[in-house]
Amino acid sequence: MPDDNAVPELASLASYADAARIGYPVEENVRRLLRYQWTERRLMRDLLSHLTAEPIWEAKCGYALHQWQDAEHVDRLRRRISEMRHPVPPLDESPDAVLDALLEEALRSSDAVELLAGSYAVVREALAGAYREHLATTNPLVDHPTRRILRSALADHEEALAWSEAALAALTRHDPAAAARALAWQNHLRAYLDAAGGIAGPALEDPAAPPPPRALAPFAPDFHPRRDARFTGQYAFEFPPHVIYNDPRVPADERNLALLCKRTLEMDVPEMMASIMIERSDAPWEFHYDFSRQLWDETRHAMMGTVALTARGVDWTRIPLNVGFALRLNLHATPLERQTMLYAIEQSLMPGETGKRFEFHTAEDAADPLSAHFHDYDWADEVLHAHIGRRWLKREGIGTEQAMERTQAIHERTWAALDRYRSDQPAEDWWDGLVRRVLGRPSALRPEQRGDLRILAE
Ligand SMILES: [Fe+2]
Numbered sequence: 001m002p003d004d005n006a007v008p009e010l011a012s013l014a015s016y017a018d019a020a021r022i023g024y025p026v027e028e029n030v031r032r033l034l035r036y037q038w039t040e041r042r043l044m045r046d047l048l049s050h051l052t053a054e055p056i057w058e059a060k061c062g063y064a065l066h067q068w069q070d071a072e073h074v075d076r077l078r079r080r081i082s083e084m085r086h087p088v089p090p091l092d093e094s095p096d097a098v099l100d101a102l103l104e105e106a107l108r109s110s111d112a113v114e115l116l117a118g119s120y121a122v123v124r125e126a127l128a129g130a131y132r133e134h135l136a137t138t139n140p141l142v143d144h145p146t147r148r149i150l151r152s153a154l155a156d157h158e159e160a161l162a163w164s165e166a167a168l169a170a171l172t173r174h175d176p177a178a179a180a181r182a183l184a185w186q187n188h189l190r191a192y193l194d195a196a197g198g199i200a201g202p203a204l205e206d207p208a209a210p211p212p213p214r215a216l217a218p219f220a221p222d223f224h225p226r227r228d229a230r231f232t233g234q235y236a237f238e239f240p241p242h243v244i245y246n247d248p249r250v251p252a253d254e255r256n257l258a259l260l261c262k263r264t265l266e267m268d269v270p271e272m273m274a275s276i277m278i279e280r281s282d283a284p285w286e287f288h289y290d291f292s293r294q295l296w297d298e299t300r301h302a303m304m305g306t307v308a309l310t311a312r313g314v315d316w317t318r319i320p321l322n323v324g325f326a327l328r329l330n331l332h333a334t335p336l337e338r339q340t341m342l343y344a345i346e347q348s349l350m351p352g353e354t355g356k357r358f359e360f361h362t363a364e365d366a367a368d369p370l371s372a373h374f375h376d377y378d379w380a381d382e383v384l385h386a387h388i389g390r391r392w393l394k395r396e397g398i399g400t401e402q403a404m405e406r407t408q409a410i411h412e413r414t415w416a417a418l419d420r421y422r423s424d425q426p427a428e429d430w431w432d433g434l435v436r437r438v439l440g441r442p443s444a445l446r447p448e449q450r451g452d453l454r455i456l457a458e
């Protein structure tokens, strides 16, 4: 009986009666955690495999957030498993072929409708259900470290599921064919989920045979970046803001506007990084953990750009946000070359006179406090990314100087590769039009004064 005059018992984890309940033994706990860890990792892979070619901008934002949250869950689950079992059971392979059959199927969604209906509403939903059951069953005192991990993971999943439900409703509400496809895909995956005995398992002794699989061959993700119908100029690869923002002939307010466009274009970094992460499945978990965080940061930077432009009344979907950076690297460079170029670019942003410090001061000089606030954090994140890039290239025996050298050749070769895609050129000088609309005067530079736009930037 709680006593109002006493310090709460058992650090408020549970009552004496609740803490006296017998929960999962360690063996069963670890068996379940191994399946959760693997499912989280495969959910992350689902999102990364589809982010680049997914045209809907807002879907990319959700995928980027959730793949990072999943990476956080994977990391904590791995640590918890290793706390409970020595030697640590294998963490980088599937704990169960029947569970993997479900996850392989879920990976085969053909578009956002199926991904939201399947990967989210079937697999992630079932994972959240398994966490609820685990939290209700395991002993709150002896297994507190697991409970703490699952509670916070469950909160993430519930937010992700609320987002995906709203997204799926938006995509199917006025499209009965899409709604029917979503339902058929859910039924298909539920048969695989049932055969696996749910996410927690174990698989049924004699399950009903699920329908014939889509997963008949190794999965081949599509890394051609796409944008939805609101956007134009995807294949117009010269982007004036890349040279305007640091041209001394241009006043601070115009350079700041260029920075906000550059931030928005940073969506091309997650579109490129996803391919590195998928194609470097040989790399250790820590590699994927680091780059997962960076991918989410880059997406947030693009979102910061859209927020700042929206605050100024700019419809940023009208800016020709070309897909050249991810297109040339994903389809015309090796994963290690992509990694090298990404690091070289981030490293080039570190000198104070020209890099992120300069960008932050540009926003201040333009008397734009929101832009300065965003660039303050963009700067902090990019310092972290330079560290991540340096650490993982060093493992490949590539130092900073070598990376800078190699990048020039990768840049020239992949820029030339873009020629086969060129089309969709904006007819007018869109930059001058934007400057006139936002700042009420023409751009300080005419197109012929802007110089070479084939620069190394993201
Ligand atoms: Fe970036």
Ligand SMILES: [Fe+2]
Residues within 6 Å of the ligand: 266, 298, 301, 378, 382
């Ligand atoms: Fe950034």
Ligand SMILES: [Fe+2]
Residues within 6 Å of the ligand: 298, 346, 381, 382, 385
């Ligand atoms: Fe970065």
